[in-house]
Amino acid sequence: MPTDVENWKSEVYGNEIREHLFRFAEEGYDAIPDDERDAWFERFKWWGLYHQRNGQEGYFMMRIGTPNGVLEPGQLRVVGEIANEYATGPGTNPIFGDAYADFTTRQSIQLHWIELSDVPAIFEKLEANGLSTQQACGDSWRNIVGNPVAGKDGQEVVDAWSVIRELNETFKGDDDHSNLPRKWKVSVTGSADGSGQGDINDLAFEPAYKEIDGEDVVGFNVRVGGGLARNEPRFARDIDVWVRPENVPAVAGGLSALFRDNGDREDRYNARIKFLVDEWGAEQVRETLQEEYVDFELHTAGRDVREEYTYNTGEGERNDLVGVHEQRDGKYFVGLNVLVGRMGAADVLDLADLADEYGSGEVRLSQRQNVIVTDVPEADLDDFLAEPLFERYSPEPSPFMRGSVACTGTEFCSLSIVETKNRQVRFARWLKENVDLPDDVEEFHIHLSGCTASCAQPQIADVSLRGMKTRKNGEAVEALDVGLGGGLGEEPQFARWVTQRVPADEVPGAIANLIDSFAAERDDGESFRAFVDRHEDAELDAFVEPEETDYEDPMLHNTKMTWYPYAGEDGMDAAPPTPADD
Amino acid sequence: MTTRLRILDDGAWLSVDDTRQVSVSELWRLDAPGFCGCDLSDLVVENFLEVGIDGRTVEVRVYGQCIACGTKATTGWVPVGRVVDGAFEDIDRESVLRPRSPKSGQHSPDSGSTGQG
Ligand code: HEM
Ligand code: SF4
Ligand SMILES: [Zn+2]
Numbered sequence: 221m222p223t224d225v226e227n228w229k230s231e232v233y234g235n236e237i238r239e240h241l242f243r244f245a246e247e248g249y250d251a252i253p254d255d256e257r258d259a260w261f262e263r264f265k266w267w268g269l270y271h272q273r274n275g276q277e278g279y280f281m282m283r284i285g286t287p288n289g290v291l292e293p294g295q296l297r298v299v300g301e302i303a304n305e306y307a308t309g310p311g312t313n314p315i316f317g318d319a320y321a322d323f324t325t326r327q328s329i330q331l332h333w334i335e336l337s338d339v340p341a342i343f344e345k346l347e348a349n350g351l352s353t354q355q356a357c358g359d360s361w362r363n364i365v366g367n368p369v370a371g372k373d374g375q376e377v378v379d380a381w382s383v384i385r386e387l388n389e390t391f392k393g394d395d396d397h398s399n400l401p402r403k404w405k406v407s408v409t410g411s412a413d414g415s416g417q418g419d420i421n422d423l424a425f426e427p428a429y430k431e432i433d434g435e436d437v438v439g440f441n442v443r444v445g446g447g448l449a450r451n452e453p454r455f456a457r458d459i460d461v462w463v464r465p466e467n468v469p470a471v472a473g474g475l476s477a478l479f480r481d482n483g484d485r486e487d488r489y490n491a492r493i494k495f496l497v498d499e500w501g502a503e504q505v506r507e508t509l510q511e512e513y514v515d516f517e518l519h520t521a522g523r524d525v526r527e528e529y530t531y532n533t534g535e536g537e538r539n540d541l542v543g544v545h546e547q548r549d550g551k552y553f554v555g556l557n558v559l560v561g562r563m564g565a566a567d568v569l570d571l572a573d574l575a576d577e578y579g580s581g582e583v584r585l586s587q588r589q590n591v592i593v594t595d596v597p598e599a600d601l602d603d604f605l606a607e608p609l610f611e612r613y614s615p616e617p618s619p620f621m622r623g624s625v626a627c628t629g630t631e632f633c634s635l636s637i638v639e640t641k642n643r644q645v646r647f648a649r650w651l652k653e654n655v656d657l658p659d660d661v662e663e664f665h666i667h668l669s670g671c672t673a674s675c676a677q678p679q680i681a682d683v684s685l686r687g688m689k690t691r692k693n694g695e696a697v698e699a700l701d702v703g704l705g706g707g708l709g710e711e712p713q714f715a716r717w718v719t720q721r722v723p724a725d726e727v728p729g730a731i732a733n734l735i736d737s738f739a740a741e742r743d744d745g746e747s748f749r750a751f752v753d754r755h756e757d758a759e760l761d762a763f764v765e766p767e768e769t770d771y772e773d774p775m776l777h778n779t780k781m782t783w784y785p786y787a788g789e790d791g792m793d794a795a796p797p798t799p800a801d802d
Numbered sequence: 803m804t805t806r807l808r809i810l811d812d813g814a815w816l817s818v819d820d821t822r823q824v825s826v827s828e829l830w831r832l833d834a835p836g837f838c839g840c841d842l843s844d845l846v847v848e849n850f851l852e853v854g855i856d857g858r859t860v861e862v863r864v865y866g867q868c869i870a871c872g873t874k875a876t877t878g879w880v881p882v883g884r885v886v887d888g889a890f891e892d893i894d895r896e897s898v899l900r901p902r903s904p905k906s907g908q909h910s911p912d913s914g915s916t917g918q919g
Binding site: 254256257258274449488489634671673688696720 | 806808810811812813814815819820821822826827829844848869
């Protein structure tokens with residue numbers, strides 16, 4: 221039997237949701253019939269709107285999908301202006317203030333406290349500037365990711381940016397692909413650094429060479445069925461297909477249609493294509509694609525460049541794109557660290573000005589929640605880097621600042637078990653003050669997700685933290701499970717969950733003790749990931765050693781049961797009324 | 803009047819009549835000898851799997867972990883609330899809860915389990 225969501229989708233879904241959204245915006249939030257809320261909130265996601273959690277009735281998270289994280293000149297300013305004008309609500313964040321934008325792990329942008337009545341005006345402004353929320357959430361093609369400096373990167377093997385643009389134009393708003401069994405996440409990477417993180421997407425195109433008629437042709441190998449959610453992480457599987465850049469849309473559309481027709485619509489837990497690949501095997505995926513979904517002969521896989529991958533691998537150069545890097549055209553791109561991906565609206569506007577003044581005005585977003593200013597001429601680099609804004613968004617941050625990624629958490633997300641972003645900021649600051657890594661270790665990735673959905677991609681970090689609960693002195697407190705040694709690269713590896721339910725206030729001490737043991741017991745020059753690799757879970761569990769320190773955690777209580785964790789009066793009965801229509 | 807019972811947000815909430823009522827991450831004391839070796843399990847609710855109604859009692863089956871012994875498993879039908887005059891009322895979930903084993907259940911579970919994301 222199809223699920224409720226499938227029934228709702230078969231009634232109204234895709235582009236047509238927009239007219240209803242605008243009608244509700246016009247008539248007011250209360251015009252949504254009480255017995256249709258679950259249905260409409262599910263549908264609104266397709267247009268990038270996610271109802272915030274209990275206690276924040278009538279407020280929405282809005283996700284703007286920026287393909288490959290590219291913000292064309294002027295677009296960052298538009299985002300800053302919208303954040304400034306509309307992304308404020310009854311709650312003030314003690315670290316980030318009142319209006320801010322979140323840069324996400326899939327190169328998108330999220331705004332919070334959006335009211336339904338403002339949606340038409342926001343859409344109008346976004347769309348007038350070439351931006352959109354279409355299919356940013358919901359069961360369809362999500363924002364396409366890749367190496368954020370595609371088209372400019374000296375390490376690029378094949379031009380991915382033109383491919384991504386074409387996929388985006390083809391599959392955003394295409395009714396044939398607008399109602400899939402579940403989300404569909406695509407990555408197209410053209411560089412040899414692995415920064416598109418294809419392995420954790422439903423569909424990945426990765427650079428590869430194929431010998432055709434005696435000549436080496438550059439194109440992409442295809443992998444299918446990656447994803448991190450629900451305690452069932454999978455890396456995408458090699459389906460033994462190589463494709464020319466111009467044939468990517470046909471193969472991608474074929475696979476999305478294959479998923480549309482064969483994915484499980486009766487059980488949403490089993491719906492992602494990763495489970496279909498489990499069931500069928502890569503070979504059957506390939507055969508079905510060939511026989512039913514493309515009308516040309518597929519090539520077998522070509523020679524990939526995976527052994528050159530560095531991004532998020534835990535060793536070597538270029539684990540992220542922070543810092544100053546030369547572009548192919550001799551100009552520079554500068555990766556700036558945005559701690560947990562959140563930037564105040566005023567800073568967003570300042571950054572937009574600096575990008576204009578020193579670069580082309582273009583800005584790009586990475587999958588490590590950071591921003592990159594492109595096209596800075598060499599002669600202007602020193603002045604650019606001396607700008608005071610970069611004291612807070614540094615191109616040369618401490619490893620603990622640089623390595624921090626955190627999801628939304630109980631602040632807004634209805635799934636979360638614990639507070640995340642502000643906690644990760646406190647963790648990073650404490651670690652920076654109190655812990656030294658061995659001198660030759662320059663990067664250390666700590667990812668914090670509030671639940672098993674894994675939006676912060678915890679399983680591919682050195683230290684993975686995931687929201688849990690435990691009792692401490694008899695009281696229920698927020699806790700974190702600790703995993704170690706995850707990373708991407710030629711041979712990607714998920715973190716192993718070695719220590720469970722560490723009360724959140726003991727986590728910084730646990731990480732400090734772990735790093736002490738690593739420093740004391742590592743082989744010469746050994747990376748943390750390699751160190752974890754050669755130890756048993758029980759040995760690692762012993763290294764973790766939770767401990768109270770002078771770190772204080774103001775959010776140890778059950779933040780899920782508050783209407784807003786940082787409010788003075790945070791109880792559900794103090795929740796604000798739904799916003800009035802204005 | 804029918805009651806709309808749904809699991810939302812990938813198993814994170816039980817929704818009753820389009821209002822989220824019971825969430826994951828609650829800690830329940832379960833008198834459920836089959837769940838783990840403890841006399842009383844101290845369960846973190848991690849995922850709602852099924853919801854059903856037995857007379858007026860709203861019951862769920864959940865996946866979770868006993869934080870006393872570490873066992874991860876799925877419970878039988880745990881009562882979480884009652885529908886009284888068409889409205890949902892919480893059962894006091896801070897006190898000990900007694901699940902029925904899945905096999906003894908009479909009612910058919912609501913099929914409307916939904917996820918998001
Ligand atoms: C059923 C609900 C949800 C599920 C299952 C879910 C799952 C995921 C997963 C698996 C990822 C990407 C990790 C990967 O690379 O595979 C992701 C991305 C993300 N999710 Fe969620 N998520 C859910 C709801 C939410 C909500 C309610 C929010 C915030 C209010 C949120 C915020 C994010 C963010 C910030 C990202 C990265 C950004 C992006 O997609 O562009 N998620 N989600
Ligand atoms: S990982 Fe969980 S808590 Fe964090 S944003 Fe995703 S769904 Fe919410
Ligand atoms: Zn137990």
